[in-house]
Amino acid sequence: MHLIKALSSYTRRQFRDTKWRAVILLYHRVTELSTDPQLLSVTRDNFARHLQVMKKHGKVVSLRRIADAIPSCSLPARSIAITFDDGYSDNLHNALPLLEQSHCPATFFISTGYVDRGREFWWDELDRVLLQPGLLPRTLDLKIDGSSYSWTLNDATYYNESDYQQNRLWNVLESDAPTSRQHIYRSICQLIQPLGDAERQGIINEFLKWAGAEPICRPTHGILSEKEIKRLSESRLAEIGSHTMSHPVLSKLNLDMQRVDIGENKAQLEKIIGRPVNSFSYPFGTETDYTDDTVSLVRQAGFQCACSNFPGVVSRDSDSFQLPRCLIRNWSDEEFEHRLEEFFNG
Structure with a gap:
């Protein structure tokens, strides 16, 4: 009987290990824009529908839970993490209320070089x-x-x-x-x-x-202030992550410049929120936008995981310092559901 239990446990674990796949979604903005040349924004209505689709077809968990589960494959097979890059103020004012209504956690990666400058990206x-x-x-x-x-x-x-x-x-x-x-x-x-x-x-x-234009910041393109970052961090569903000071292509900077841009951003965010910042995302984030040396610098800075910007699923073989993410556009719920299935099927 003990042997049967052991074999049964092994079979369940083997099934979980081979089937465990998670997806990390990459958003930037939740708002309505008249022009969006970089395709960064998802409308509030569509984001609300995306959250419904996620909950229907998967299990929304924190980024850290996915990163921590890589060696053990200890999460449900269709785990989903939500992330936001850059640090637009609509992350607090538009995205967070919808996340809280749906009880979905998210990580917000913030570039602090633009904070309280009165300028746009x-x-x-x-x-x-x-x-x-x-x-x-x-x-x-x-x-x-x-x-x-x-x-x-x-x-x-x-x-x-x-x-x-x-x-x-x-x-x-x-x-x-x-x-x-x-x-x-x-x-x-x-x-x-x-x-x-x-x-x-x-x-x-x-x-x-x-x-003949002034360096102003339109209300529609606001960047999180220090006070807003603090407010965002106070939500039990929000993790604050690091995204460098100046949002550079890190691979174009020498190692000392990369170290400063990464380290100062982490220190500033930790001062604002009053606790450690453990997650990082590479600006732009494709395979050519950072190097192996960059990954080493991120590890040395004390982060526990880092996200890239190339598509893929997270599996037991994933590198927790180069986690793939799937970039999300302003899709309808039907299109998002179709895309989500494609993401999981790899």
Whole structure:
């Protein structure tokens, strides 16, 4: 009888080990935007429906539970973790209430270099100038990483309300740019993304000066303040995670610069929330956006897990410092349900 029990236990454990697969979902924003060229936002209605689908077809658990379960495979077979990157204020004001209504935990990875600066993320500042209605100078000249670039706006120098409405749903994944403004937006994003923070910010400042625009922050594009981070951390369902100070492509920085950007962010967040920050996510997060040395630095900084930004399931063989995540778009509940099944089936 003891032998039968032992064999039965072994069979259950073997089944659990082979079938255990978890999915980590990557969100950025929960809000309604008129333009969303980076496809970062999910509407409140769709996010609420996503949560319903998750609860129907899986078990929503914390990121840390998934990371801790990798060696033992001790979670349900269809575990789901919810994460948010960057630190937009709508994470607190829009996402958290819906998470609390559904009793679903989430991890919020925050870049603190933008906190309480009264500025938008650089990609949003480009959006505010180029993709909204208004008049701009005909020619834009910028020096980027030692090279000179020039763009001509042509017919898009004046961008009227009709142009805006016609093109406001454009995003960077589309192969064509309907006007020179979208072309310039995509070009500048590609050119300055790999740069260090000081150089990148200098270029954005020159760009704003060219446009005659002030460095402001629209209410629709607010970034979490220190007080809001503290409020977010007080929810029993919210974990605060680290996402560097300046949101750089870490692989483009030397090791000392990476160490500072990672370490200062962790220290600042811990000072704000008054407890350790144990989880990290790599900015941009694809395989080329960080290196093996970066992973070592994250370990040395005292983190217990780290998330990347490439799709995949978490299994017993996953690296807890390179956890795959599935990027979520503004999908309907039907589309999200279909995608979730695809994620689990790998």
